[in-house]
Amino acid sequence: MDKRFYQRIVRAAAASLLLAGATAAVAAGAVEEAQTLMAQGQYDQALKKVEGQLKSSPQDAEARFMRGLILVKLNRGPEAIKMFADLTRDYPQLPEPYNNLAVLYAQQGDYEKARDALEAALATHPSYATAHENLGDIYAALAGAAYNRALTLDQSNQTVRSKLSLIGQLDHPGSGSSSAVASTSTVTGAPAALPPPASVPPASTVPTPAASLDGGTVQNVTSVVNAWAAAWSAKDVSAYFATYSPTFIPEGSVTRGTWEAQRRERISRATRISVKALSPQVERVAGDRVAVTFTQDYESDSFSDKVSKTLELQQAGASWLIVREYTR
Template identity: 35%
Template sequence: MIRISSLLQRWRHTLCILPLGLCGLAWADATPAQVQQLLQRGQHTQALQLIDQGLQRTPNRPDLTFYRGVALTELHRDDEALAVFRELNRAYPDSPEPLNNLGVLLARQNQWTPALEALQAALKIDPQYQAAHENLGDVYARLAALAYQNALKSPDGPAGHAQTKLRLVAQIAPLPAPAPLDLTATEKTPVSATPMRQANATPMDTAGAQVPGTVAPSPDVAQVHAALQRWADAWSRRDMAAYAASYTDGYATAGLTHAQWLAQRRARIEGKTSIQVELDAVKVQVNGDRATVQFVQRYTANDHRSVDRKTVTMHRQGDAWRIAQERNR
């Protein structure tokens, strides 16, 4: 039996549905270039129309069928996307990619048990499948957050350590709503058409990764968060002056002078026709004139998309907070 991954192995790509990673099989040689461009630009409706036209001519193309599922997912037509990936899983049971995407969609609908089963099945096929490992970790983190939240609602909840644990888990698995969910059910009402990180937003999405019942962030935390957002906005605008001003004087990465680093960043940023940088799950800790910020960075530029967990150290210089060090976690 033909495996989808054997057909498309060398161009596996990762697309992300927040906060879980939806794996697309990247761009096949046989996939029309226009479909690739439309999906990468976020023009999912137009991509879907082109894919459907291609499938009318050649119905048995697994690459186009897979991308139909990706486009439907991006359009939040989850039930249709689930049907596509289930059919692909039936046709290609030895391919882990449809199972991974099934896990993402089921988790987005709070169907935790089926989501876990789909991701675990993907990893049985390919134990080295990085996207499925990360998605499985995200599902476990979300279940942990739900459990800690429910623990806080018990009579003895405030006496335990659930609040501290929830605060930590919320950095990577913010809950869409404070109400506890029934973890035994396998069928849930799908989330709204808004991406998970925006739907029913709670204070956990704000600076300091607050949870319900905690105090508002301090002025220093708010200033650090605002400075980081200005950095991301300048990067998205490809505004090199504002971008460079977000770093400490003389900033450079290992092996480079400040001038060399600046020239390298200028070439990479100004060489793109479009950039979008989004920050999620921002957690700020301030200690005097130094701050440590942990967050999820979602970067899209031209034909590249990535998701990174980053830690940034910022120093207060005068009235401004500037980046002194950044690294991927």
């Protein structure tokens, strides 16, 4: 796994799309200079160049993407995660920022978030080979973690040892294939590697199955999701934010205050918005917590798409509030 996440940076097929809404003519010079500096290993100078561009054009998508790549080279992972997470919210139709988020999450050992990010990339571009390969590595890492836990509980299980050995054989220098952070440049290199499955610490406890849901709970939770969609469609930001719990933490290490400011700006910017939560499926994930997965049908005066969205809600008295939100 770690070898396969180490060597190659892929030229993004959607580089031109990253410039949508940006001032391409102005951005090109700064981004190209930053790419040259990066190729020379002058990462600090490259960062200054691209940040200078962002001071005058803070929404320049290509410059933001390049800044994320430079931050990876400088081992400033949390900042890179925030940069790519912001891009996934602003450009949800592009797979490259999702892929890069996945590599960074995996670097931290957060394979579940990495898996979710890669599945979001493939929901937008099912033919994105890099994401498919990285997702295979993530599944192998998750399998290795599960086998390690099983072995911790039963040290004499030779079948588990054999399976773990097979997983380890996937990580060898002669594999000839690797995938890493996607890039709009020709710069070579990649962020730190995925740790092998054996490095994943075993779980201390085995989770118990969650209780089933009753019809009343399903109805109450679904009504909150419908209210969330209706408030978004009506551009009623107060009602929209009221569906979120005070404990809600946005994905991608962005602060709650920054997330609210971004949502408020994007909702108010559109002339018309229509959001529908189609075919919701509700499942309990904890005693007082449920997940609602549905097809989000979004349409505005400038953009439309359909994605698989999951909202996790936690019971708050007689009501339910959103505590987590992610797109696949």
